[in-house]
Amino acid sequence: EAQVTQNPRYLITVTGKKLTVTCSQNMNHEYMSWYRQDPGLGLRQIYYSMNVEVTDKGDVPEGYKVSRKEKRNFPLILESPSPNQTSLYFCASRQGINTGELFFGEGSRLTVL
Amino acid sequence: SQKIEQNSEALNIQEGKTATLTCNYTNYSPAYLQWYRQDPGRGPVFLLLIRENEKEKRKERLKVTFDTTLKQSLFHITASQPADSATYLCALDRNYGQNFVFGPGTRLSVLP
Secondary structure (H helix, E strand, O other), X not given: OOOEEEEOOEEEEOOOOOXXXXXXXXXXXXXXXXXXXXXXXXXXXXXXXXXXXXXXXOOOOOOOEEOOOOOOEOOEEEOOOOHHHOEEEEEEEEOOOOOOOOEEOXXXXXXXX | OOEEEEOOOEEEEEOOOOEEEEEEEEOOOOOEXXXXXXXXXXXXEEEEXXXXXXXXXXXXXXXXXXXXXXXXXXXXXXXXXXXXXXXEEEEEEEOOOOEEEEOOOEEEEEEO
């Protein structure tokens, strides 16, 4: 089954404790992206990757890091989480730059105390 | 400044009626526009894509129009059903498809 898998789905952590949210897709997609979703603000892009070793900032990259060492994986790293990073995070992928449809994961709800 | 807006935060309609959702944008020149459905606690699911040179696209009970002069897309669900209740998001491509910007969404409730 074609899917985008995120882990963990739920996480409560404390300020400053580094964490990684993993994202994996099994569709051999070139493009992957991370979004956060907050009430009243909608989905905002954090980082995206056009292919292996190619990443770029989205609209709200501050406080986040990403890497793309393999085509299927695109982890989101919070080096020193802060309460304003409490949010619902989505990973998404698509075949390539000229194919529009995004496939989303089920989301990771993160709470930073 | 760039902005993308959806007509209302919430829309209630009676079962069987046509739901019409609006997406307006300013200071973007998208090559295409997409509509997604999102259920509570789930990831968005792709519904339709319409390109700048297309006026209208249909898929079963769904219809999307795209007017690049008005900078507006309309999303219609005909013969609506309670199962259509969800939040609907429009999304524009930016930078020749390198990334996307999403609207805030409209929460549709279809009442039996």
